Amino acid sequence: MRWENVYVAGLGAYLPREAVKADDAVAAGLYDAGEHEANGIREVRIAGEGEAPAEMAAAAGRQAVQRSGHAPEDFGLVLHACCAHQGQDFWTPASFVQREAGAGTGAAIEIRQGSNGGPAALELAASWITSRPDAPAALITTGDSFKLPYFNRWTTDDQQIYGDGAGAVVLSTRGGFAKLRSTASVGDPSLEPIYRGDDAWNDAPFYNGKPGDMRARKHAYLMQNPNGYEEAIERIGRNFGGVLHRALTDADTTLPDTQWFVHANVGQTVADWGFYGQLGLDPKQTTYEWGKDYGHMGAGDQLIGLNHLIETGRPKPGDLIVTVGAGIGFMWTVAVLEVVDVPQW
Template identity: 60%
Template sequence: MRWDNLHVAGLGAYLPEQIETAAEAVAAGRYDAEEATSNGIRAVRVARADEPGPVMAAHAGRQAVERAGRPHEEYDIVLHGCVGHQGQDFWTPVNYVQNETVGGTGLSLEIRQGSNGGLAGLEIAASHLASRSKPAAALVTTGDAFRLPYFDRWGSDSQQAYGDGAGALVLSNQGGFARLKSTATYTDSSLEPIYRGTTGWTDGPFLDGKPVDLRTRKSDYLLKEEGAYDHVIQQMTKNASQVLQEALDDADAKLSDARFFVHANIAETIAQFSFYSLLGVDRATTTYDWGQDFGHMGAGDQLIGMNHVVEARNPQPGDLLVTMGVGVGFMWTVAVLEFTESPQW
């Protein structure tokens, strides 16, 4: 989808102070040494007990809103993407984030689209603002804290090390420092069973008192019949290529035009295969080397990575940024931005 008159006006991030390294996790017997080497994630941030996902998201949101400088009454919609437990059961964390940032009576929605939650929120925000003739803004936040005993950041999933953190983005139809040129989303629900597994349904979360075991769910599905793994890889590769090309075409751009490319902080083996080899992304344009000190932050890698680009990589007017997410389900989203100015913050 090609967008006109939509701009990123603010970005924010919240990263807890405590650091846990992969070496420390290996020494404690929580992380396999060979896996640590192949995954390439050096460290993660660990949230305090009083920093669940929505609290961190509110911190990031306030930063993005302050930087955007738009009046609170313009915020028509607040979207919050998350992956893990949000600090309370039977609760709507997005309304907490809304109340702690911009308040008001605008639409508020929680997005549970796995690791693609932040970029899915960006596309929903764009669709919402495009229908508004009056001055309007959208706040998109993410926030996740991965805690034992429910989730083991080093062991619950294969080829992932999960870090705590939050990101935020303000989209406006009244200007900003970067123009949203296009977004594209592609869903392939035939791949949904990968993370559901084959063990059947449960009556509630954490019934057996053991950490979530995504490794077994994935392996049970991928090994259930010959050729399943190869089929999944082929489908994912095709889908990723298709959605990336669609977003670039709608932005009248080529991948080689992008000065920055932001993807998830996943295992280095996956990043090398999926992004650098198959899609042709130049690693030097990415935030991945920086992201290896933070790990996979749930729904927020892309928003947090974009914030890092603005704070540390000196974007200039005319520079293009491409960001790509994929979430279990499976759903891919790509967004193309063009910087129109260099924010002083």
């Protein structure tokens, strides 16, 4: 989708102060040494008391709203994307974020699209504000923390470790420091069983009192599908390549003509295969080295990474930023941004 008058007016992030080094987790027997060597993530942030995911998202949202210059009445939409438990059961964290961030009285909706939650929400919000002239701004937030006993950040999944944090972006039709040139999304539900596994349906979360085990679900899928691994890799590569090409084409550019690339803080093996090997990217044009000190922050890696990139002051007017997301389900979203000004913040 080519966008003509959609801008990024504000960004924000909240990262807990407490950090745990992966080396220390290995020494404590919490994390496998071989996996640590392969994955390359150095440390993660750990949310403490008073840092529930929705509270972190609200803090990031307040920062993005303040930086945007938009008044509360300008916001017609709040989207909150997340993966993990938000701090309360039977509750609406998007409405909490809306109230705490001062983002108006429009629609407030929760997005559950795994690690693609932030990018997917970005595209949805762009569609919303362009179709509603009386609602020129939308706030998108993410917030996740991964804690025992529900989730083990070191062992629940493979090829990545999970850190806590939150991100936010304000989209506007009135202007901003970066223009949204294009977005594209594609889904492939044939891959949905990979993260569902073969367990019977559960009656409630945390039904067996054990942390989630996404490794076992993937193993169960592969046991039922002898060629499943090769087929999944082929589909993932084809879908990602296709959606990336579509977003770049709609933005009237090519990957070599872009200056910055923001992807999820996945393990080194995944990053090498998915981004640096296939696309020929230079790691210096990404936020990945920085991301190795934060790990995979659920739905928020891309928004938090964009915030970090802009705060460094490295992107200049005219630079193009590509950000990509992939979420279990599966769904991929790519956005292309053009920097038009360097914000004072």
